[in-house]
Amino acid sequence: MKAYVFPGQGAQFSGMGLDLYESSNQAKQRFEEANSILGFDITKTMFEGSAEDLKQTEITQPAIFLHSVILSQVLGDKFQPDMVAGHSLGEFSALVANGTLSFEDGLKLVHQRALAMQKACEAQASTMAAVLGLDDDVVEEVCSNTEGIVVPANYNCPGQLVISGEVKAVEKACETLKEKGAKRALILPVGGAFHSPLMSPAKEALASAIENTKFSKPQCPIYQNVNAQAVHTPDEIKRNLVEQLTSAVRWTQIMQNMLKDGMTHYTEVGPGKVLQGLMKKIDRRFPTESASI
Incomplete structure (x- = not known):
């Protein structure tokens, strides 16, 4: 069974997407359509902007979405997924790829999500940190016993868990985690506490946008971040997308469930090879590849 996975922020x-733009008329048309939908020239920032320009959440999220989705579409008949998943933002790319969302609706939702998350970030000082070399239950215990808001946010692979929350609470948790034997507990250069209760203000705006968007029956199941399970129904997909903002990304569990359910091919669709690196740490015996035209 072929699994296609889609990366998230980071x-x-x-220069991302420029090769697609220059080598495919279909891709060029899609990128220009995206500029029109968004009302600004995102391709100029993608192709010519600096790393700093691309770090802004309202740019990063639609940029990664566009790279991933347009690549999946120009693959044509080569793109035939039996299952899909996306890491955080990548879940929206996966939902366009499996026919649940149209290109236009997916892009609009991603843009609205990014703006809502950016607003939530600006409302309160917050951050995230990567914790390496500890079992998940140790990290979970430290978070629950630390004063303030700090929670597990991304279960990326065994021995790599990202925590998220108020700045002081995350810093204190990092100190404790180092005392517990973490190889590293490193504050990340992010705009805020994604996948934590501090994203609650963004949920209302996203829920409203999702409720006013058409979701079709998926052509193949999507394994969603919130529950790590294969989901087939539009109503459940919509609920999980909203809950995802304040819930952890259970990527380790998603990959384990895909393997259990018969995954035999693993292809990452989008910029970089982050998800392939995580897969090698989840099960190093399993081969991975990047999608290419």
């Missing part, structure tokens, strides 16, 4: 790079 996979961006200067």
Whole structure:
């Protein structure tokens, strides 16, 4: 069974998508359509902007979405997924790829999500940190016993868990985690506490946008971040997308469930090879590849 997976925030790079734009008329048309939908020239920032330009959440999220989705579309008949998943933002790319969302609706939702998350970030000082070399239950215990808001946010692979929350609470948790034997507990250069209760203000705006968007029956199941399970129904997909903002990304569990359900091919669609690196740490015996035209 062929699984296609889609990266999230952090996979961006200067010049992303330019090769697609220059080599495919279909891709060029899609990128220009995206500029029209968004009302600004995102392709100029993607192709010519600096790494700093691309770090802004309202740019990063639609940029990665566009790279991933347009690549999946120009693959044509080669793109035949039996299952899909996306890391955080990548879940929206996956939903266009499996026919649940149209290109236009997916892009509009991603843009609205990014703006809502950016607003939530600006409302309160917050951050995230990568914790390496500890079992998940140790990190979970430290978070629950730390004063303030700090929670597990991304279960990326065994021994790599990202925590998220208020700045002081995350810093205190990092100190404790180092005392517990973490190889590293490193504050990340991000705009805010994604996948934590501090994203609650963004949920209302996203829920409203999702409720006013058409979701079709998926052509193949999507394994969603919130529950790591294969989901087939539009109503459940919509609920999980809203809950995802304040819930952890259970990527390790998603990959384990895909393997259990018969995954035999693993292809990453989008910028970079972050998800392939995580897969090698989840099950190093399993081969991975990048999608290419």
